[in-house]
Amino acid sequence: MRILRASDYRSMPWKNGGGTTTEIVVSPAGAGLDDFDWRISMARVEAGGPFSVFAGIDRTLSILEGEGMRLSIAGYDSVDLTRASEPLFFPADAETEATLAAGPITDLNVMTRRARARHTVRRVSLSEPLDFIAEATATLVFCHEGGIQIGESPTVALNARDTLWLDEAGQTFRLRPQPHAVVFLIAIQND
Template sequence: MRILRAADYRVMPWKNGGGTTTEIAVSPDGAGLDDFDWRISMARVETSGPFSSFAGVDRTLSVLEGEGIVLDVAGRPPLRLTSASAPLAFPGDIPTGAALIGGPITDLNIMTRRGRVAHEVERRSFTAEIRITPRADTTLVLAVGAGATLFTDDASSLGPLDTLILHRDSPEMRLQPKGPGLLFVIGLHRLAANR
């Protein structure tokens, strides 16, 4: 078990130069935008426009704050994505644009290198105790809104936007909310050829 604190996340420019992103975690450690196996980040989107293209990458997007966006992924009907929407998966290497619905948003991006790592993202309401049993090679739990108390030997806690990292052999984790919020549970599966 490891806890990443929001205050320690790395802020860096978007690949297309149109804004900044806050990198929560990346693998391998220190990887750049062209050589990561997986990457979890948050972005502040101030204006409508095109998304950066990531060749060979699968993405999942969720809105954390703001009214939302209308996402235009080539070949699909436009889709309205708000903070109440389920996470949306799409290929990172096809033309994609977004139109803000009513002002800036903050979104959560999960990206995995196709053929190396696969991912799933679950958005869970967090108003009562939740138990998480890691089933992926790596599981990340992001607390949004309120923090959480972890039932561990040292009574660790998560603040808002802190991230808990668990590995496949980690024990079941019990989390108690410190107020109403959300948890994003991200499962990362290294594909057999890359173990």
């Protein structure tokens, strides 16, 4: 079990140069944009425009802050994403254009290289404790809003934007909101 603190995340320019992203974690450690197996990041989007294209990558996008955006993805119907929307899974190598609904947004991106890994992302609002089993090669709990306590004794605290990283399947944990929290449960399975 590892705790990734928001204060330790690193910022870098977008692949297309149109903004910056905050990298939460990448695997393998130190991998760049062309050789990661999987990557989790947040991006501040100030204006609409084309997304960076990532060949051979699948992506899930969720809105963390702001009024949302409309995505036009080649080969798909346009989709409106808001903070209330379910995370959206789509191929990162499809041409994608974003139109902001009303001002800047911050999003959460989970990306996996198709030939090496696959992922799922769930948004969960917690007002009661949640018992949860890590069933993937890597399971991450991103605390979006509020705070959570993990475990019974000793406990570990996650504050907003902190991440718990479990790198072994079968681990069981209790997530206790303090007093309410919104988390993203991210499961990554290496192929």
